[in-house]
Amino acid sequence: MKFISIMLAGVLTSNFIFMQYLGLCAFVGLSEQFETAIGMSGAVIFVMTFASTVAALFEQFILVPFGLEYLRTIAYILVIAAFVQLVEIFLKKTAPSLYKALGIYLPLITTNCAVLGVAMLNVKNDYGVLWGTVNGLAGALGWSLAIVIFAGIRERWKFMNIPAALKGFPLALISTGLMSLAFLGFSGLFKTVLN
Amino acid sequence: MSNRSLIGEFTKGLIEENATFRMVIGMCPTLAVTTSMVNGFWMGLAVIFVLTFSNVFVSVLRKVTPDEIRIPVFVILIAAPVVIVELVMNAYLPDMYRVLGIFVPLIVVNCIIIARAEAFAYRNSVIRSAFDGLGIGTGFMLDLMLIGAIREFLGTGTVTVGSMVFPPKPLFEPMAVMLTPPGGFVTLGILMAVLNILVQRSASKKAKVEA
Amino acid sequence: MADRLLITSSPHVKAPRTVRGIMLDVVIALVPASVAAVVFFGMKALTVLLASAVSAVLAEYLYEKATKRPVTVGPKGDGSALVTGLLLGLSLPPAVPLYVPIVGSAFAIVIAKQIFGGLGTNFVNPALAGRAFVMAAWPLHMTSDWLNPRTFDAVTGATPLYAFRGGQSVGSLTDLLIGNRLGSLGETSAIAILLGGAYLIARGVIDYRIPVGFLGTLGLGIFIFGKPGALFQGDPVTGILLGGALLGAFFMATDYVTSPVTPKGRLYMGIGVGLITLLIRYWGDYPEGVTYAILLMNLATPLIDRFVVPRYYGYAHDVEARRRANRAGGELS
Structure with missing residues (x-):
């Protein structure tokens, strides 16, 4: 039950992008090409899920026992950066084809606030290692859903004559607003069943 | 190396190199915390503090930081003032700290800060970097306050500053949507478009005058 | 000169059909529902419809003037703004304050359509985007400003849809069919909407696959889950007649710009709208989910168009063969 409710929240009801x-930044920056969006989604799903695990483990076995919670921000950002670096090295050696597909997106993820954000949310919600990982996966899937939808929409803009003042960010933001308006429809989904 | 005056380093952050509207970076907090003007003010203040100190730290250490590992070094130098802000806010402004939530620690991954470290502080003197941080930070704070004021006014009908409420009573029925994500996205998008048009106009006017 | 010289690949289909003609058909199809709204809800309905239609047309005109684009409203215009305004008006409760249709229309025309470049470039249905916006802006008005049909008293209670969801009875089928009940302006009279829908299908303006897929899925879902505490005992007919399902199915989900182009894709779109409507109606926060269901499927439309493509004539039938053909580097073609 908890699994379903976390998944539902991450993907639909409190989607990382829309809610x-x-x-x-990455959502707007990497959604112009469908293939890029897919590639980044793969990288985000991978990194966000396991970065949540690593951060939660770090919290449980180092920060809390030594009373270092006040250093959480600094610790998490280092853990995440180190994790991304490790993944990069690991993939390069063991799975070159996967590395080729995801490689260029990995460095971008360190500065993606969603990864640190999900780790922080896990602490705030007291999720622990297991549910923290699930929440990371759910958030990443929601993020990917959003960027894939948006990339589909944006590909059509290539053939349109969009006024210069709106090109790029303004139009992307307004479109995200319209999309998030549609996602409001999911609010409270299965609330009564799950509680 | 920059060749502006120190005042110029400060003022360029307000309009010319404005973080939100000209460089378009650091969007997550820009939208997340701007449900009121006061929130925007405190978030902006936190960013000014972090940006000024991270710029100073990076600049001080710029000669001894090896090029290859500069990004991890920047991250640590940024995280230090962020932790200070977190602790201070938690102690003296616990309510505001709760409102701003995870977006205070997330300043650490805010692109504005790392971008200034990389593009400016790593190449310029300490004093210059401090003024640059103050200027960009102040510009960012004004952006947040502007967006916050618009959303607060449309979403609640009034804008609250301290104990003053303006206008004392809503003049129209507030639109709750402005405080939700869709309202935020659309507001920022429209604001950016309007500013783009203003910039284009003034540019074409300047071109005409020169011609 | 450049716009007159059209270079396209064959086949060249020539038809007398124009955007203006299609929009005119839609307006004609909306007449019965609008008349029914005025009959049941009186002058109030008329002012809401007028406010919504006029402000939509005005918003289109003002935006096009301000941006120096060709004006698409007026006697020679394409009529799309009028359709958007009417549809938005018909989806509002009868007693809403007039700023609701005005703001809704302005949002629909400017934000949801014009800034992308006008008709044909928007990715969500403008009328529904406008409705979702005012719903989020003034939720109280949108869920409680009802009028009693014919007596025109203000009612703030729950709509029949809400009662139906809780398993209560909602009045006779005849009242539902002719529209003698609480509800938004254009969604109460089922007969009037069906009349308009039949006209559109007969004229070939809309594809039957979307309404059939939508209402079929919704009906099946209501039959299975519609009765609280019991499966397979719901009442699909009442469930479909209530709420905005009919209006959405014939007039909103079928919007050319925001629905898939392939027949199969359209069927999928209809089924998707039905499923999401069902989800929101029975398990979500909102009493009715048609608006959001259609908007969400609008978002999915580019993906449907991307992945649901017709097979080329004379091309390998099964997927494995197609894959083999791909691998062969087009040797088969």
Whole structure:
């Protein structure tokens, strides 16, 4: 039950992009090409899920026992950066084809606030290692859903004559607003069943 | 190396190199915390503090930081003032700290800060970097306050500053949507478009005058 | 000169059909529902419809003037703004304050359509985007400003749809069919909407696949889950007649610009709208989910168009063969 409710929240009802404003820079920046969006989604799903695990483990076995919670921000950002670096090295050696597909997106993820954001949310909600990982996966899937939808829409803009003042960010933001308006429809989905 | 005056380093952040509207970076907090003007003010203040100190730290250490590992070094130098802000806010402004939520620690991954470290502080003197941080930070704060004021006014009908409420009573029925994500996205998008048009106009006017 | 010289690949289909003609058909099809709205809800309905239609047309005109684009409203215009305004008006409760249709229309025309470049470039249905916006802006008005049909008293209670969801009875089928009940302006009279829908299908303006897929899925879902505490005992007919399902199915989900182009894609779109409507109606926060369901499927439309493509004539039938053909590097073609 908890699994379903976390998944539902992450993907639909409190989607990272449309409801929580997390990971916007990459969302707008990498949604112009469908293939790029897919590639980045793969990288985000991979990194966000396991970065949540690593951060939660770090919290449980190092920060809390030593009373270092006040250093959480600094610790998490280092853990995430190190994790991304490790993944990069690991993939390069063991799965070159996967590395080729995801490689260029990996460095971008360190500065994607969604990854640190989900780790922080996990602490705030007291999720622990297991549910923290699930929440990371859910958030990443929601983020990917959003960027894939948006890339589909944006590909059509290539053939349109859009006024210069609106090109790029303004139009992307307004479209995100319209999309998030549609996602409002999911609010409270299965609330009564799950509680 | 920049060749502006120190005042110029400060003022360029307000309009010319404005973080939100000209460089379009750091969008997540720009939208997340701007449900009121006061929120925008405190978030902006936190960013000014972090940006000024991270710029100073980066600039001080710029000669001894090896090129290859500069990004991890920047991250640590940024995280230090962020932790200070977190602790201070938690102690003296606990309510505001709760409102701003995870977006205070997330300043650490805010692109504005790392971008200034990389593009400016790593190449310029300490004093210049401090003024640059103050200027960009102040510009960012004004952006947040502007967006916050618009959303607060349309979404609640009034704008609250301290104990003053303006106008004392809503003049129209507030639109709750302005406080939700769709309202935020659309507001920022329209604001950017309007500013783009203004910039284009003034540019074409300047071109005409020169011609 | 450049716009007159059209270079396209064959086949060249020539038809007398124009955007203006299609929009005119839609307006004609909306007449019965509008008349029914005025009959049942009186002058109030008329003012809401007028406010909504006039402000939509005005918003289009003002935006096009301000941006120096060709004006598409007026006697020679394409009529799309009028359709958007009417549809928005018909989807509002009868007693809403007039700023609701005005703001809704302005949002629909400017934000949801014009800034992308006008008709044909928007990715969500403008009328529904406008409705979702005013719903989020003034939720109280949108869920409680009802009028009693014919007596015109203000009612703030729950609509029949809400009662139906809770398993209560909602009045006779005849009242539902002719529209003698609480509800938004254009969604109460089922007969009037069906009349308009039949006209559109007969004229070939809309594809039957979207309404059939939508209403079929919704009906099946209501039959299965519609009765609280029991499966397979719901009442699909009442469920479809209530709420905005009919209006959405014939007039909104079928919007050319925001629905898939392939027949199969359209069927998928209809089924998707039905499923999401069902989800929101029975398990979501909102009493009715048609607006959001159609908007969400509008978002999915580019993806449907991308992945649901017709097979080329004379091309390998099964997927494996197609894959083999791909691998062969087009040797088969």
